Amino acid sequence: MTAGLYVHVPFCLTRCGYCDFNAYAGLGHLASRYVDALEAEAGLWADAWQGERFGSVFLGGGTPTTLDADELARLLARLRERFDLEPGAEVTIEANPDTVDEEKLAALREAGYTRLSMGAQSFDQRVLDALERVHGPASVHRAFAAARAAGHTDVNLDLIYGANGETLASWRRTLEETIALRPEHVSAYALTIEPATPLGRKVQTGLVPGPEPDLQADMFDLACELLGEAGYGHYEVSNWAFPGFECRHNLGYWRKQPYLGLGAGAHSYRDGRRWWNVRPPAEYLDVVEHGQRPVGGEERLTPEDERLEDVFLKLRILEGVPVASVDRDVASGFLQQGLLRRRDGHLVPTERGMLLLNELVLALAG
Amino acid sequence: MTETNRLRNFCIVAHIDHGKSTLADRILELTHAVAARDMRDQYLDRMDLERERGITIKAQAVRLTYQLDDTYVLNLIDTPGHVDFTYEVSRSLAACEGAVLLVDAAQGIEAQTLANFHLARDAGLAIIPALNKIDLPQADPEETAREVGELVGWDPKDVLRISAKTGQDVPALLQKVIELVPAPQGRREDPLRALVFDSTFDAYRGVVAYVRVKDGVLPSRAKIHLMAANADSEAEECGVFAPEATPMPELGPGEVGYLVTGMKDVHLAKVGDTVTIAGKHRAREPLPGYREPKPMVWSGLYPAEGGDYTALRDALDKLKLNDAALQYEPETSKALGFGFRCGFLGLLHMDIVKERLEREFGLELIATAPNVEFHVIRGNEVIVVHNPSEMPAPGTYDHVEEPVVLATIVTPSTYLGAVLELCQSRRGELIDITYLSPERAEVHYRLPLAEIIFDFFDQLKSKTRGYASLDYEPVGYERADLVRVDILLHGEPVDAFSSVVHRDKAAQYGRQLVERLRELIPRQLFDVAIQAAIGSRVVARETIKAKRKDVLAKCYGGDITRKRKLLEQQKKGKARLRRVGRVDVPQEAFIAALRVDQRAGQKAGQRTGGKP
Numbered sequence: 015m016t017a018g019l020y021v022h023v024p025f026c027l028t029r030c031g032y033c034d035f036n037a038y039a040g041l042g043h044l045a046s047r048y049v050d051a052l053e054a055e056a057g058l059w060a061d062a063w064q065g066e067r068f069g070s071v072f073l074g075g076g077t078p079t080t081l082d083a084d085e086l087a088r089l090l091a092r093l094r095e096r097f098d099l100e101p102g103a104e105v106t107i108e109a110n111p112d113t114v115d116e117e118k119l120a121a122l123r124e125a126g127y128t129r130l131s132m133g134a135q136s137f138d139q140r141v142l143d144a145l146e147r148v149h150g151p152a153s154v155h156r157a158f159a160a161a162r163a164a165g166h167t168d169v170n171l172d173l174i175y176g177a178n179g180e181t182l183a184s185w186r187r188t189l190e191e192t193i194a195l196r197p198e199h200v201s202a203y204a205l206t207i208e209p210a211t212p213l214g215r216k217v218q219t220g221l222v223p224g225p226e227p228d229l230q231a232d233m234f235d236l237a238c239e240l241l242g243e244a245g246y247g248h249y250e251v252s253n254w255a256f257p258g259f260e261c262r263h264n265l266g267y268w269r270k271q272p273y274l275g276l277g278a279g280a281h282s283y284r285d286g287r288r289w290w291n292v293r294p295p296a297e298y299l300d301v302v303e304h305g306q307r308p309v310g311g312e313e314r315l316t317p318e319d320e321r322l323e324d325v326f327l328k329l330r331i332l333e334g335v336p337v338a339s340v341d342r343d344v345a346s347g348f349l350q351q352g353l354l355r356r357r358d359g360h361l362v363p364t365e366r367g368m369l370l371l372n373e374l375v376l377a378l379a380g
Numbered sequence: 381m382t383e384t385n386r387l388r389n390f391c392i393v394a395h396i397d398h399g400k401s402t403l404a405d406r407i408l409e410l411t412h413a414v415a416a417r418d419m420r421d422q423y424l425d426r427m428d429l430e431r432e433r434g435i436t437i438k439a440q441a442v443r444l445t446y447q448l449d450d451t452y453v454l455n456l457i458d459t460p461g462h463v464d465f466t467y468e469v470s471r472s473l474a475a476c477e478g479a480v481l482l483v484d485a486a487q488g489i490e491a492q493t494l495a496n497f498h499l500a501r502d503a504g505l506a507i508i509p510a511l512n513k514i515d516l517p518q519a520d521p522e523e524t525a526r527e528v529g530e531l532v533g534w535d536p537k538d539v540l541r542i543s544a545k546t547g548q549d550v551p552a553l554l555q556k557v558i559e560l561v562p563a564p565q566g567r568r569e570d571p572l573r574a575l576v577f578d579s580t581f582d583a584y585r586g587v588v589a590y591v592r593v594k595d596g597v598l599p600s601r602a603k604i605h606l607m608a609a610n611a612d613s614e615a616e617e618c619g620v621f622a623p624e625a626t627p628m629p630e631l632g633p634g635e636v637g638y639l640v641t642g643m644k645d646v647h648l649a650k651v652g653d654t655v656t657i658a659g660k661h662r663a664r665e666p667l668p669g670y671r672e673p674k675p676m677v678w679s680g681l682y683p684a685e686g687g688d689y690t691a692l693r694d695a696l697d698k699l700k701l702n703d704a705a706l707q708y709e710p711e712t713s714k715a716l717g718f719g720f721r722c723g724f725l726g727l728l729h730m731d732i733v734k735e736r737l738e739r740e741f742g743l744e745l746i747a748t749a750p751n752v753e754f755h756v757i758r759g760n761e762v763i764v765v766h767n768p769s770e771m772p773a774p775g776t777y778d779h780v781e782e783p784v785v786l787a788t789i790v791t792p793s794t795y796l797g798a799v800l801e802l803c804q805s806r807r808g809e810l811i812d813i814t815y816l817s818p819e820r821a822e823v824h825y826r827l828p829l830a831e832i833i834f835d836f837f838d839q840l841k842s843k844t845r846g847y848a849s850l851d852y853e854p855v856g857y858e859r860a861d862l863v864r865v866d867i868l869l870h871g872e873p874v875d876a877f878s879s880v881v882h883r884d885k886a887a888q889y890g891r892q893l894v895e896r897l898r899e900l901i902p903r904q905l906f907d908v909a910i911q912a913a914i915g916s917r918v919v920a921r922e923t924i925k926a927k928r929k930d931v932l933a934k935c936y937g938g939d940i941t942r943k944r945k946l947l948e949q950q951k952k953g954k955a956r957l958r959r960v961g962r963v964d965v966p967q968e969a970f971i972a973a974l975r976v977d978q979r980a981g982q983k984a985g986q987r988t989g990g991k992p
Contacts, residue, residue: 020938204933231928252933267938281938288941313941323944330935351905371931373905376951 016069017284018266019097021052021089023078024295025249027112031146031216032174034208036279036293037076044295048087048277051302053092055276058307060096063274068097070104070263073127079113087125094126097274104168104262106131111157112149117166129261130161131170131199136177138184138192144177144222145205146213151191158195168259170199175233176225177205185233198259202237203252204230231369238365242307250331250367268327278308283364285317325379329371334360340378348374384634384777385563386450386765389592391457391472393500394482395490395849399512400458401525403482403544404442407456410550411444415843441475441577441590441636443620451890455620455636457577457592460494465725466853467671470499471577472652474669475592475636478506478561480553481532483574484512486520489527489816490849491790506561507532510553510930517545527816548774564634571663572596574639574655576606579646581701585616585945587643591631591655594667598631598655600637605658606641607666609648616640650704653851673705675723676783676854677730677833678766680711680748680876681737684956684967688743689718695719695741699733706733712768715876715960716746716970721766724750727833746958746967748876752830755781755857769875772863780880781857783829786811791848792819798843806831807860807882827852828860830880865890865919868911871971872961876970891920893972900969903927908963 025045025336026037052137071093078086090105106129107122119130134154136142142150154171161169171192194198205225206215246254248269253261266273272284277354279293289312292298301308315323328335337345337359345361348354353367353374367374394400444454459472469578474481479500483493500507509528513788514521521541527535540556578590591598604615619627620637631637641649650673654723683692691711700706705721724730730750738741758777765771771780787808791799793815800810801827827836832852840848840854863886867877877897881889890912897910903924912920935943957964 192439204929204931206933227925227926227927227929234929251931267940268935273938275938281941283938283940290939290941322947323940326944326947327935327940352907366928369929369931370905370927372947372950373927373930375947376954380951 016100016266017066017271018263019064019068019093019099020263020273020277020280020282021070021071021073021078021093022275022280022291023048023075023081024074024278025080026075026077027080027110028146028148028213031213032177032205032208032211034211034214035076038295041295042080044299045081046085047299048295049081049089051299052089052276055302056093056096057309058302058305059274059276063097064273066098066274067272068099068103069271070266071099071106072263073107075108077110077113078107078120079109079195081310083118083121083125085120086127086378090126104129106170106261106263108249110149110159111153114157114160114165116160119161119166119361123165128243129168129170131201132157132161132230134158134171134192135174136180137188138180139178141174141184141188144179145174155195158197166223168199169197170201170261171195173200173202174205175202175237176230178222178225179201180233182229182232185238186236189237189240193240199253199255199261200241200246201253202234202241204234205360234369235365248332248365250269251371263330268331269333270323270327279310288313288322322375322379326371326375328362329374329378332362334362337361341380344377344380348377384566384632384957386452387455387564387634388452388478388558388561389455389457389476389564389634389636390480390561391459391467391476392476392480393459393473393493393496395484395487395492395496397492398482398487398490399544400482400486403480403512403542403550403930404456404458406550407444407454407554408442408548409769410547411446412553413456428557441592441621441638443636444622446554446558448555448558454554454557457636465729466495466499466851467673468578469496470503470669471575472855473500473503473505473579474667475575476503476505476561477564478508478557480557481507481509481528482512482544483524483528485514485521485524488520488524488820489531489790491788491822491851492849494531494788494790494822495851495853504812507541508553508556508560509534510542512544514520514541515543515546515548523817524546527820527937530816551569561659565891566593566595568597568633568634570595570633571661572598572655573659573663573667574598575667576649576653576655578649578651579649579704582640585640587641587646587649587701589639589641589649590636590656591618591639592636593631593633594694595633595663596657597633600627600629603658604639605656605662606648606653607656607663608653608670611648613642613648616642646701646704649707673725674854674942675705675707676726676752677721677724677750677830678753679724679730679750680716680719680767681708681714681717681722681734682746682748684744684746686717692720692737692743692745695737695743696722698741699736705729709766713748713769713876715874715958715965716748717747723753723766723833746970748970749879749972750833751880751882752783752828752833754880757781758799765880765984768864768879768880769866769878771880772880774863779859780862782860782862784855784858785827785829785832786843786855787827787832787850787852788847789823789825789850790816791821791823791844793819795844795848796821796823799840799848802836802839802944806836828858828882829854863914865893866913867893868909868913868918869897869901869927869963869965870961874885874960874965883925886914887919890914894920894922896972897969898922898924900972901963901965902957904963906962 024037025041026039028039105127107127108131110133137151207224208214217224241254248254249260275282276294278298281290289309291308292310298308325335354361355364392400441457446452457472457475459469509532511521511524525536525539528539573595574591574593576589580588582588598618600618602615605612617627617640618631619625624787652670654662683689696708705725708720751768754765756777757779777789807828809826813820861883862880863883864880865886867874894910894912906926908924910922913920932943957966
């Protein structure tokens with residue numbers, strides 16, 4: 015079992031209204047100090063993670079591509095020095111269409127980044143406006159073409175559906191334009207309103223209507239249909255890929271492989287223990303620059319936690335849970351309702367079941 | 381022992397918020413009963429709950445001394461101020477010889493002013509009217525004095541004008557009390573007769589009765605006999621409140637105080653009972669007017685957690701120790717499991733009990749919509765129904781009777797039309813309208829109790845911009861064309877949702893409840909039909925469409941802890957739902973009928989509002 019390495023870059027050009035990640039606009043001046051700190055933090059963990067083989071690296075954010083290509087190249091090189099990366103390791107970097115051009119993407123490829131995950135979100139300008147994204151559909155086309163020209167052969171496009179004003183027809187066009195580009199991987203997320211975001215506050219105060227769950231369900235069905243017809247395999251609730259292009263790093267989270275998170279607010283997991291770094295970048299810098307591990311909290315999973323996570327994660331990636339491990343009556347109810355199906359002695363959610371996954375998890379883990 | 385000619389027993393009666401407790405505070409100060417540093421607002425309202433709600437539910441008696449030409453002993457008896465407690469008021473009045481009728485000079489006479497005045501006059505008390513709050517700019521003492529004078533038969537210029545808040549002319553009021561309230565009658569030599577006008581349970585001392593000695597002497601330690609309860613006990617102590625409890629060697633005729641009865645069950649010392657001496661010295665006749673406390677409103681109380689049934693039973697047992705009016709019997713609901721059908725004096729009493737159970741005993745409760753007691757007549761047999769789901773099937777009985785009240789409403793004449801409309805929409809029968817002044821009318825209506833227990837008062841207030849006031853008294857049972865409306869969830873009748881309503885309103889009620897439940901019950905994994913039925917006839921139907929989406933969209937970045945916590949939260953939310961058949965129902969749904977009734981009232985008002 016290989017391990018994963020996550021690196022968090024908390025900088026963005028602007029904040030999007032729906033996003034509750036640990037990300038900040040206007041902290042660009044901290045960037046080079048931050049890269050130094052990431053390298054220093056890698057050094058603080060290196061001994062403890064000796065003996066783990068890393069099968070994937072993932073630079074997420076924020077917007078990692080707000081850093082220079084040089085910085086990103088140097089960072090990856092340092093990580094290779096500190097940790098045992100497999101020769102064929104998957105190395106993903108998240109990119110915002112407006113922060114990359116062909117030259118930069120080629121440099122990243124050169125530096126060893128093997129996979130590009132691009133935040134397209136939508137090809138409908140109104141939807142991008144509703145999400146308060148600053149890029150337009152044209153940027154996505156331009157950045158995608160640049161990625162191909164730079165030699166990237168493993169590209170993901172992130173999509174979000176169900177924003178205020180989006181119709182089923184508009185979502186269909188976004189899916190069709192996505193499929194026409196033939197990215198190797200598509201993530202399609204139902205917009206979730208997080209209370210502690212500008213959009214969340216607008217929804218709470220009634221300024222903006224929240225997503226309609228039935229419309230989002232129709233949109234999910236449409237994604238299943240169109241992506242399926244185009245040859246994408248549906249391998250996780252919100253993820254589709256051409257065979258062989260499933261995201262190895264994310265699968266690691268869902269399969270409970272160990273992972274080490276570096277950077278502000280990054281999460282780690284190993285041997286039944288989860289811990290996470292302090293969230294504010296300034297605090298993170300301060301602790302690391304004093305030579306301390308920037309751990310902000312931890313938890314040890316109880317057997318009940320483990321059980322709930324197991325069922326939750328295994329249903330998400332359609333691995334399913336063994337038939338014999340769950341209550342027979344509960345399972346047979348879901349089988350009858352067409353929310354679960356049997357596969358190789360396991361219970362696996364159907365596409366309808368995936369949309370009701372919380373219900374399945376709570377009933378089956380109970 | 382005080383000579384009876386220097387004793388005055390009186391109470392203050394008033395409409396709610398007319399300043400009764402403030403006046404009591406001033407009197408306590410004026411008579412130096414409470415040291416200034418110990419004084420606090422609403423001193424006599426002891427329970428926390430009462431202070432928060434700003435009302436008095438337990439009558440208290442306090443002994444004061446006041447120097448005039450001589451030293452007088454005044455017993456101030458505080459009376460409950462809410463329509464739920466009319467009988468308790470009448471017993472407090474029976475402990476007095478006089479009453480101060482306090483009227484807010486800005487508000488004028490209100491419904492409870494009238495009700496209390498009539499109670500006091502019927503009890504034969506000397507009545508001393510007084511206008512309060514004359515310091516307020518909006519006070520209209522001339523007009524109010526005219527109204528009050530007319531009511532009690534006084535020359536308006538003799539009606540006292542005071543401010544309980546500032547203390548203005550409160551001494552003059554006390555002087556009038558001493559002049560006009562007769563000293564108590566009663567002879568030491570007669571056999572003891574003492575009226576129990578309240579009782580309470582003290583964890584250390586057992587049942588403590590508040591008593592007014594009418595005849596004879598109550599010694600500190602005696603073998604006592606309670607005549608209505610037909611129970612004997614060894615009394616341990618008697619005394620007075622000055623205002624803290626102060627033991628006395630005895631209580632003589634006319635005196636008011638407390639009696640530590642030596643009993644452990646408050647139901648043996650109910651309000652209105654007569655205390656006498658056990659054995660050969662006992663009185664022959666009890667004092668008149670004893671009445672069993674009679675619940676008017678019934679509701680099912682169920683623990684939100686099924687496992688708390690025993691805890692709820694213990695809590696009710698404890699609460700009943702100092703609430704002789706509370707009744708309960710175990711019942712089983714298919715929907716809610718094991719619980720109790722509880723009887724209350726009224727909705728306020730119900731709220732207080734529920735709140736105390738939750739606050740003092742840490743219970744979480746589901747209450748079903750309150751209902752009145754129905755009498756189902758079958759030949760010579762009367763079947764008493766406290767729970768709508770127990771209503772026999774139509775055709776198996778002759779007819780049904782429901783409790784009826786006589787309501788007194790005082791309203792500005794401007795809103796008379798709205799008040800009449802409201803009462804008509806509640807199956808009311810107009811008795812008469814009289815004018816207290818050209819601007820204010822007093823309306824009497826006969827109304828089914830069932831029509832006013834939920835929200836009538838709120839409606840009355842909202843239709844009259846808060847100006848109307850209400851009082852009512854039960855006047856017996858009357859035949860009515862009532863039917864049971866059942867609710868079926870996913871094809872299964874849910875007993876806790878059944879209610880008994882008038883046939884003419886049944887279909888509309890059913891439609892509204894079904895609609896309300898559709899809003900309250902969350903979507904399930906399958907379509908859920910909600911139907912309202914009268915007998916086998918379905919009168920309304922709604923469908924809750926199956927839920928399609930319930931999934932955490934995003935799970936990456938490694939923060940699985942947060943996702944798990946979201947799931948755990950959802951699980952807790954689910955635990956608060958009640959599984960009824962296959963359907964998960966939130967607890968609020970079980971009192972949904974309350975809100976349905978409110979909206980029905982509003983709609984009925986709007987509908988008739990257009991008529992000439």
